[in-house]
Amino acid sequence: MAKELKELTSRSENYSQWYQDLVIKADLAENSAVRGCMVIKPYGYAIWEKMQSILDRMFKETGHQNAYFPLLIPKSFLSKEADHVEGFAKECAVVTHYRLKNSPDGSGVVVDPAAKLEEELIIRPTSETIIWNTYRNWIHSYRDLPLLINQWANVMRWEMRTRLFLRTAEFLWQEGHTAHATSTEAEEEAKKMQGVYADFAENYMAMPVVKGVKSESERFAGAVDTYTIEAMMQDGKALQAGTSHFLGQNFGKAFDVTFIDQNGKSDYAWATSWGVSTRLIGALIMAHSDDNGLVLPPHLAPIQVVFIPIYRNEEQLNAIREKGSALLNRLKAFGISVKLDDADNKKPGWKFAEYELKGIPVRLAMGGRDLENNTIEVMRRDTLEKETLSCEGIEEYIKNLLEEIQQNIYRKAFDLRESRTITVDTYDEFKEKIEEGLFIMAHWDGTPETEERIKNETKATIRCIPLDGDRTPGKCMVTGQPSAQRVLFARAY
Structure with a gap:
């Protein structure tokens, strides 16, 4: 490895x-x-x-x-909308001068005090x-x-x-x-x-x-x-x-x-x-991604398929390269982004580890025996499963495999979210469960005071008031006041 x-x-x-x-x-x-x-x-x-x-x-x-x-x-532009400037005031980088000059002591450049702008300029925060x-x-x-x-x-x-x-x-x-x-x-x-x-x-x-x-x-x-x-x-x-x-x-x-x-x-x-x-x-x-590196959805992977020759001599490399190039050209015709890695400065094992780390969705490998048998090894990055298949019709298989990987990655993420989304009704349970790294659906009375208290005491914030989902009225888990619907709480990046 x-x-x-x-x-x-x-x-x-x-x-x-x-x-x-x-x-x-x-x-x-x-x-x-x-x-x-x-x-x-x-x-x-x-x-x-x-x-x-x-x-x-x-x-x-x-x-x-x-x-x-x-x-x-x-x-002055930022001063015209009060809420807007208040929201960004602490994040602004300000340009105050328009010129530098050589330091009199020869130590480098300094800001020219005579070049002060009449009005400061803000590097756009938005x-x-x-x-x-x-x-x-x-x-x-x-x-x-x-x-x-x-x-x-x-x-x-x-x-x-x-x-x-x-x-x-x-x-x-x-x-x-x-x-x-x-x-x-x-x-x-x-x-x-x-x-x-x-x-x-x-x-x-x-x-x-x-x-x-x-x-x-x-x-x-x-x-x-x-x-x-x-x-x-x-x-x-x-x-x-x-x-x-x-x-x-x-x-x-x-x-x-x-x-x-x-x-x-x-x-x-x-x-x-x-x-x-x-x-x-x-x-x-x-x-x-996982402990082996990136896992990239095929729809966003810069390289969707990489082909790695495994060879003993130059003659074998040329034959595998020729067969691999023809296959990759057929994949390109499907709109699939490909790479042939025939560099001789890295061993196949090193290449396998590199492309696993970089999350390439599908890795193809062909050795001397594959060349003789017209087969190829196919590995999918999402599950790390590999199989040896016939080269006949392999491009159609890979095209379908990429879509299967895309759907599997989504399904895995969806299942994780579903398994870690819960509903709670009491503040004590909320404070206990938020430590477990969960999405929590709970009632809130709609006041900024209650929202701020929850944030200060638990480090959880209201991520959103969902547009879909349970709209059943209830009582705020903190104050007991009426709540129009459950909202999504979580700790966040």
Whole structure:
């Protein structure tokens, strides 16, 4: 077994360290020279590119277009929407000067005090303000609506406690920002994009999610409502995998974005924003991977099938390579991404361990006897099962196997969530069960005071008020006051 696997901490021993080890050893990312920021390495970025291309297609299919807005935002813009600025004030990186100069003592460069900006600029923590300031010039009539814009960008949120992919000071994401003529249209848009995110999470990431609405204290800064998808990681903690916000007319009013409606009257535009980030790579790792390394759903794996020749001499290698190349070309015709690894600087055992660590869904191996018998060894990463099959019709088999792996990974994650989701009625039971790493459905009286008490005493938060599920009224587990329905509690990343 390769050295990399020997050094991978087991999940049961230390889940947090297992995650950190896996990100580093699978060559996904590493810490950078800038505190709190990461370097996304080629293999990690390839996963992000797959996510990006699929999501981009889904956005465009729902009528959205891509644009790009400035990285730097005038400080005064953030002051225009009070709740919004309060939500991000502690996370902002501020640009105060526009020039450096050589230090008089020759020790390097220093900030030129004469180059102080008249108004500080904020490195975007999110783009509502700069975008809605721009929309004021784009929107004049109801005929200009809806305006459906998405941006692929980086953002900066000053984080002191960071973890690769899950929480970094700078991260990559997409942020949709739409403007509408009515409240109904904007709310429908916010819900629609929540549905797009849920579709992506379940059908591409193989990660079941709970769709719901955030409580008032958990809403996005400046939102009227925040729609979320929440996923369970293998340690029982929740991870917010995507959010979509109905912003009402807050930003329309803050930036004076008005339009003439069909009756000739002036009104403020209604807004939404929605986004997912490179945090999804962290979710992908924690939802599916095991003590042997990554387990990637075939729909998002940069390489779906790897072929490894096992040979004794150059003549045998050439024959296996020729047969393998022909097979891989047939797989490519099915739209399957493949790799032939015939490098002579690593032994087959080392390659097996490397691709297991990197989560390649299907590994093919062919040796001299396979060449004679027209057979090939097929191993699936999700179960580590392998079998030797005839090469005849193998490409159809592999195509079906990839879909079977995709479904099996989803089913495993779904079954885990089901087995670790419980209903409780008393606060004492809640405090006991939350220690076990569970999703807990419980009644809550709807007050921020009770919500804060639960958070302070148990470190659990209301992940969402589910849109589907048990709507039976009851009594709050803490106060005994009336509760409209059960809500989802969990500890979270």
